[in-house]
Amino acid sequence: MTSASRAPFPAAKYIKEIGRGVNGARALPREDAQALFDAMLAGRVSDLELGAVLLAYRIKGEAPHELAGMLDAAHDHCAPLAAPADKPVVVIPSYNGARKQPNLVPLLAMLLARDGVPTLVHGIREFPGRVTSMALFEALGVPLCATAQSAETQLGAASNPLAALPIDVLSPALSQLLDKRAIIGLRNSAHTVVKMLQPVGGHSPAEALRLYSYTHPEYRETLTEYFSHEPANVMLARGTEGEVVADARRSSRIDWLHDGHQRTMVDPVGGSVADVPELPQGTDIAETAAWIRKVLDGAEPVPAPVATQVAAIKECLAQATRVTWASPL
Structure with missing residues (x-):
């Protein structure tokens, strides 16, 4: 890295735009949002200015075009991760963990990989008070990738192509920005952007199918609009405690957004599913891992909503070969 690229980045003119409060703040142009976020990831923004930027966006919120610029910058700070030659990768972000219900992200990923679908799970190792997917993978005997190259090897495996990649390996810069939560007590833009990553190959839609979840129904419309105007x-789908895996207790809507189009793959069903499996009580790692092993071995049934989600993912992958990917609208 050159000395020029490490030079302090003057952020005041950007803070002046985004830091005027809920009613007075203005969104930055996409190029400026990209430049600012790149400087933040490169450690070129002073602590005082960085705190101001993080809090300003927490109050204002990121406009869709600002998120697009931030995502461009984030991809530049990810370790290179070559795409498998013949199959797109399913990319699963996992950053919330489980508070009350068992974390079934590893089950979803392992079901896909068992069927030969290259599956990349990226996320945090630890989250105080919650059970992370990375902790569960270790309990299940799935080694965490220590390098991007080991993730490439796992994704290209002839059988069980599964890679569990901690964010501090995929992008130390993003990991450091996520860690600011412990200092200021609030999530920041990095928590949104990291879930939007497509870290495989050249970051194109043809190389990977990303899973993304929302908690509040109104946010689905915002996300639909965003992904309709970006490659x-x-x-x-509506996730489970912030994770992308389907809720084992009820079926919800799943949409596929591609090339400016939207298709509903799974229609929502009111109420609980007819036959809810006996899930582990709470979030205990050992109990959840043991239950997941039973499901994978066939001793327990796959929860119907999760099985439906797996089928929908595989259908999208099958149809993706007939999609012509376009530039942004």
């Missing part, structure tokens, strides 16, 4: 190959 996308995304499955959007």
